[in-house]
Amino acid sequence: MSQPDLSRLDIESLWHPLTQHQGIDAAPPRFIERGEGCYLYDAAGNRFYDAVSGLWCVNVGHGREELAQVAAEQMKKLSYLPGTMSHEPGVRLAARLVELLGYPARVYYSNSGSEANEAAFKMARQYQSQVTGGTGRYKIIARHRGYHGCTLGALSATGNWERRHGYEPLVPGFIFTDAPDPYRGVDRCAEKLEETILREGANSVAAFITEPIVAGGGLLFPPDDYLPAVREVCTRHGVLLIVDEVVTGFGRTGKMFAHQHWGIQPDIVTMAKGMASGYMPLAATVAREEVFKAFDGAPASHRHFRHVNTFGGHPVATAVGLENIAIIEREGLVERVATLEKSLMTRLEKLLSHPNVGDVRGKGLLFGVELVADKQTKEPAPADQVAAVLAGCAKRGVIIGRTAETSPGRGNILIAAPPFISGEAEFDLLASSIEEALADAFSDASAA
């Protein structure tokens, strides 16, 4: 079937995420035929630098033969097994994850970041009910501008107007506090967390969930004392600390897990995306041994974790996950990301000379470029201009992203999260494309 025929079939039969289908005929979704390394290719042979690694997941790059081979071999050997049984890649990957985290822990598998967070919330509530004798620690504190997934529980922990609107009322018991935003002067956030815990009553709070760095909600990098202070507050109030490493895990920020930059040990870590570099759906909720121990009991006590996913810990996904970690280690990709941070930062910081670039921030290969209408007032740039920058980059063969509208008008931050195998040539292309696209987008607006 030809590409135009497939595009017609797409428009007639698919329902795309985050997409307004009205007018889709005029601008159909980009149709990609294949991926190789840092690049995607369409049917006409046009090449695009995938500077967001898919949805910040294809960390080792597209088209890896080794991962395809491991998947095919595993599929032939053992194609499926329920999580109540055991298989080699599932066990070996779990042991590897515990080693990488560096403290005794247990791995519960699922298939997506949302599911990993759902499991974390249920673990936290059941843990608290079992250690406190059911005295009512059920609330989950989350953060404004945080994103934790699309399912109703994970969405209830998401501080993001655009994602929540129209699906409310959500799950009761989710409370919000601030996430640090140094550019906009939102600070004292560990103290605000403690105030929130005290206001709610510590004995009603099960857990606090945080991304180490807010990703889709704004690329917000905390000050260095934030996570250690949060760890201390949670410990002092008997609140479990859940760290969502769905975007930041597996080397994205220059450490295997982002929380390791700040030397803390979470009670529960959730991970997905880069866990198999997007080659297979794979996720995990990893709980410290002390949390796991609270689920001990006689079979009839019902103290075990009463949760299941048909595909969690799939043999093919876990085999690919293991090989993905082997690639990251064999090729020194975490160290590479740490080194590349400076070279991407140097290029993107030059954009600050543009009157509408308010801030450039990044860690490892996770970057945000905040666009403003006015540098003094920091008023966010209008959505159509931000969209024009994205389109201008695509026209120059570069795919970048933008943040969600956590509150109306706040989708003004460009996202770059390139594959770890990117090099100087790709960074040059990325920086020059954004620079030219900015010039077009903002000069068009002033002319209009």
Ligand SMILES: Cc1ncc(COP(=O)(O)O)c(C=O)c1O
């Ligand atoms: C920080 C974070 N947590 C959780 C999720 C949800 O993951 P998934 O889309 O795999 O359900 C995402 C997705 O972008 C995310 O960015």
